[in-house]
Amino acid sequence: MRIEDHPILGKAERGKRITLNVDGEAVAAFEGENIAAALIASGRRVFRYTAKRMEPRGVFCALGRCTDCVMIVDGQPDVRTCVTPARDGMVIQTQVSRREGEATHDLEKEKD
Amino acid sequence: MKQVGKEEGVRTTGIPSKEELEASPGYPNREALERGPIVVIECVQDIPCNPCEMACPKGAIRIGNPITQLPVFYAERCDGCGRCIPICPGQAIFRVDITYAEDKATVSFPYEFLPMPKKGDMVQGVNRAGKTVCEAEVLRVQKPKKFAHTAVITVTVPKGLSMEVRSIKRNHESPFST
Amino acid sequence: MEKTEIFVVGGGAAGMAAAIEAARAGAKVTVIDENERPGGQLFKQIHKFFGSGVHRAGTRGMQIGRDLLKEAREAGVKTRLNTVVYGIYPGKRLGLVCGDHTEELTSPIIILATGASENALAFPGWTLPGVMGAGATQTLININRVLPGRQALMVGAGNVGLIVTYQLLQAGGDVAAIVEALPYIGGYGVHASKVRRAGVSILTSHMVLRAEGNESVERAVIAQVDEKWQPVAGTEEVLEVDTICLAVGLSPLAELAWIAGCQFSYLPALGGWVPVHDENMESSLQGIYVAGDLAGIEEASTAMEEGRLAGLSAAEALGYLSHEVAETRKIEVQERLAALRIGSFGDGWAMAKKEFLRARCEK
Ligand SMILES: Cc1cc2nc3c(=O)[nH]c(=O)nc-3n(C[C@H](O)[C@H](O)[C@H](O)COP(=O)(O)OP(=O)(O)OC[C@H]3O[C@@H](n4cnc5c(N)ncnc54)[C@H](O)[C@@H]3O)c2cc1C
Ligand code: SF4
Ligand code: SF4
Ligand code: FES
Numbered sequence: 001m002r003i004e005d006h007p008i009l010g011k012a013e014r015g016k017r018i019t020l021n022v023d024g025e026a027v028a029a030f031e032g033e034n035i036a037a038a039l040i041a042s043g044r045r046v047f048r049y050t051a052k053r054m055e056p057r058g059v060f061c062a063l064g065r066c067t068d069c070v071m072i073v074d075g076q077p078d079v080r081t082c083v084t085p086a087r088d089g090m091v092i093q094t095q096v097s098r099r100e101g102e103a104t105h106d107l108e109k110e111k112d
Numbered sequence: 113m114k115q116v117g118k119e120e121g122v123r124t125t126g127i128p129s130k131e132e133l134e135a136s137p138g139y140p141n142r143e144a145l146e147r148g149p150i151v152v153i154e155c156v157q158d159i160p161c162n163p164c165e166m167a168c169p170k171g172a173i174r175i176g177n178p179i180t181q182l183p184v185f186y187a188e189r190c191d192g193c194g195r196c197i198p199i200c201p202g203q204a205i206f207r208v209d210i211t212y213a214e215d216k217a218t219v220s221f222p223y224e225f226l227p228m229p230k231k232g233d234m235v236q237g238v239n240r241a242g243k244t245v246c247e248a249e250v251l252r253v254q255k256p257k258k259f260a261h262t263a264v265i266t267v268t269v270p271k272g273l274s275m276e277v278r279s280i281k282r283n284h285e286s287p288f289s290t
Numbered sequence: 291m292e293k294t295e296i297f298v299v300g301g302g303a304a305g306m307a308a309a310i311e312a313a314r315a316g317a318k319v320t321v322i323d324e325n326e327r328p329g330g331q332l333f334k335q336i337h338k339f340f341g342s343g344v345h346r347a348g349t350r351g352m353q354i355g356r357d358l359l360k361e362a363r364e365a366g367v368k369t370r371l372n373t374v375v376y377g378i379y380p381g382k383r384l385g386l387v388c389g390d391h392t393e394e395l396t397s398p399i400i401i402l403a404t405g406a407s408e409n410a411l412a413f414p415g416w417t418l419p420g421v422m423g424a425g426a427t428q429t430l431i432n433i434n435r436v437l438p439g440r441q442a443l444m445v446g447a448g449n450v451g452l453i454v455t456y457q458l459l460q461a462g463g464d465v466a467a468i469v470e471a472l473p474y475i476g477g478y479g480v481h482a483s484k485v486r487r488a489g490v491s492i493l494t495s496h497m498v499l500r501a502e503g504n505e506s507v508e509r510a511v512i513a514q515v516d517e518k519w520q521p522v523a524g525t526e527e528v529l530e531v532d533t534i535c536l537a538v539g540l541s542p543l544a545e546l547a548w549i550a551g552c553q554f555s556y557l558p559a560l561g562g563w564v565p566v567h568d569e570n571m572e573s574s575l576q577g578i579y580v581a582g583d584l585a586g587i588e589e590a591s592t593a594m595e596e597g598r599l600a601g602l603s604a605a606e607a608l609g610y611l612s613h614e615v616a617e618t619r620k621i622e623v624q625e626r627l628a629a630l631r632i633g634s635f636g637d638g639w640a641m642a643k644k645e646f647l648r649a650r651c652e653k
Contacts, residue, residue, distance in 0.1 A: 002435060008460060037434035056505050061408065061426050062427075126447075126492045128479065160340060163347045200348070202483075204480045242488055
């Protein structure tokens with residue numbers, strides 16, 4: 001859900017309207033915002049599933065540290081969506097498992 | 113820390129107890145309130161903070177050094193101008209005028225939520241626990257630039273509730289309900 | 291290009307303040323930050339700060355951030371943004387990554403001001419989408435301007451939990467309750483009073499037992515706890531929330547200081563393992579300074595003062611300030627720091643910092 005008006009920050013100023021393709025669905029976004037923000041605004045909460053137990057994960061740190069929010073973006077896996085700007089026409093997929101031998105580790109959350 | 117009202121105090125409930133308030137040097141007595149509009153300072157812990165002291169042109173609030181001392185309020189110097197209300201980062205300063213009318217008093221408080229009420233609106237006055245205690249009419253909404261987005265709202269309340277009402281019910285519609 | 295004499299790692303309150311002081315004295319300073327814009331935590335802090343009115347108390351954190359950036363520009367501080375420092379090696383060599391490209395830089399003095407990371411809390415269901423850090427929530431609502439959910443449970447009644455609760459309400463969200471395992475509220479009473487007036491209850495001696503939901507949080511189960519933090523039978527309660535925010539403390543983000551080989555000390559009052567430093571903010575390694583949350587979790591106001599100390603000391607070490615001038619300026623800052631560290635909320639910090647200095651002297 002987007003916050004349009006705010007008592008302290010005022011009306012939201014957003015960039016140009018763009019469209020993302022998320023798991024085959026069109027999702028509205030704005031230029032300048034990160035992918036995670038656009039997905040949360042559209043009501044999406046699951047960004048990936050863990051490899052071993054297929055557990056859902058979503059935004060946890062919003063700082064680019066925990067890797068819970070990684071997705072496949074334009075074919076590239078393990079993209080931290082909370083720090084990656086959205087661009088028109090981006091193809092984004094829920095990441096179902098990490099690639100074999102991928103060396104990304106959960107820094108803050110040791111789980112799975 | 114001073115443990116006034118250990119069981120039911122600001123440190124356990126988030127609400128300063130009557131004892132804590134009355135023991136604090138920021139709380140005016142009845143006679144002072146009967147003279148006209150003045151502020152009531154509900155800041156009862158030794159936090160490092162003093163902008164209220166600097167905001168008051170009348171020298172009615174004194175903290176001194178160290179800045180963790182509680183604000184001491186000199187009610188006789190206060191003319192109720194309200195300058196100290198929006199600057200207080202703790203939103204702990206309220207203005208009360210029990211001389212407003214025969215059966216009504218006014219209470220002014222800082223407010224930072226949307227939608228912002230307008231003059232003439234009927235709203236719900238809430239106490240320190242956020243519980244509705246009366247109907248209140250909005251008398252004034254001040255929001256000049258120098259308040260830096262903190263509005264100061266003045267409402268009328270039944271006289272007996274002037275020391276109870278400290279804000280109004282947030283009248284928001286969840287953005288999810290549409 | 292002129293050679294940088296001081297690299298500051300981290301462009302938050304502490305790093306910017308350090309850079310400004312050193313640059314004003316004449317040093318050539320570059321701030322490196324991983325974000326697009328410097329300012330660190332400050333731009334998320336949309337509330338008015340406490341502290342001394344002389345030093346901008348009553349001003350919103352984001353405004354203090356804007357002013358710091360302006361002062362830094364005026365002082366001639368250079369910035370390298372979107373750049374992560376991944377290591378520090380002997381000879382004060384910094385390893386940088388910027389996009390796909392890596393680089394190595396060195397300067398006679400390095401100031402580390404990398405801030406803090408949020409602590410997590412494990413309970414059944416804590417990995418479900420919808421459970422997130424309070425700082426993450428703050429980033430979403432105040433920077434990205436999206437609400438993570440309609441109804442939240444806040445875990446932790448320290449200042450961060452109280453402030454983020456208030457900010458969720460400002461953003462148009464709702465908070466079902468704040469739970470706090472301790473029998474008292476750790477944050478400032480005035481912050482607690484704000485959220486109480488807005489109708490949020492604060493449940494002390496309460497804990498979140500588990501988060502439930504299919505694909506994401508649909509409810510939280512909370513319960514009262516005894517002094518040993520054990521749930522009291524029969525007190526379980528189900529809250530219909532879709533978001534659980536964790537505000538259970540911060541820890542110094544100290545990887546770089548570890549890699550560099552700085553000595554550490556364990557000080558719970560300051561957030562855990564903290565790089566040992568002297569009153570000039572110099573770590574156990576000559577020419578490597580630390581400041582801000584990295585040097586012990588406190589607040590933005592103390593972070594800026596520590597940054598100023600580090601900046602002044604660095605400028606002095608480089609010969610831009612005479613010992614006398616530097617001392618006078620540092621004493622002013624020390625006095626302001628001392629004023630921020632008294633009272634029942636600051637005592638712990640003051641004592642922990644003292645313990646530090648003592649430990650260092652005994653070596
Ligand atoms: C919710 C909340 C409320 C707060 N409220 C208050 C308040 O009311 N008053 C108050 O005084 N303080 C408050 N604070 C605390 C205050 O925000 C912090 O203490 C202060 O901002 C710390 O500043 P810093 O410069 O040490 O760290 P930060 O502001 O965190 O800056 C560190 C910077 O370094 C960058 N960085 C880290 N590692 C690297 C690397 N390897 N390479 C490149 N860049 C890196 C980070 O991205 C960041 O930009 C609050 C904090 C929170 C979370
Ligand atoms: S209302 Fe005006 S005169 Fe009274 S204490 Fe506040 S600033 Fe001073
Ligand atoms: S400004 Fe507000 S919070 Fe600060 S000391 Fe004054 S009354 Fe207390
Ligand atoms: S949410 Fe942690 S890396 Fe994106």
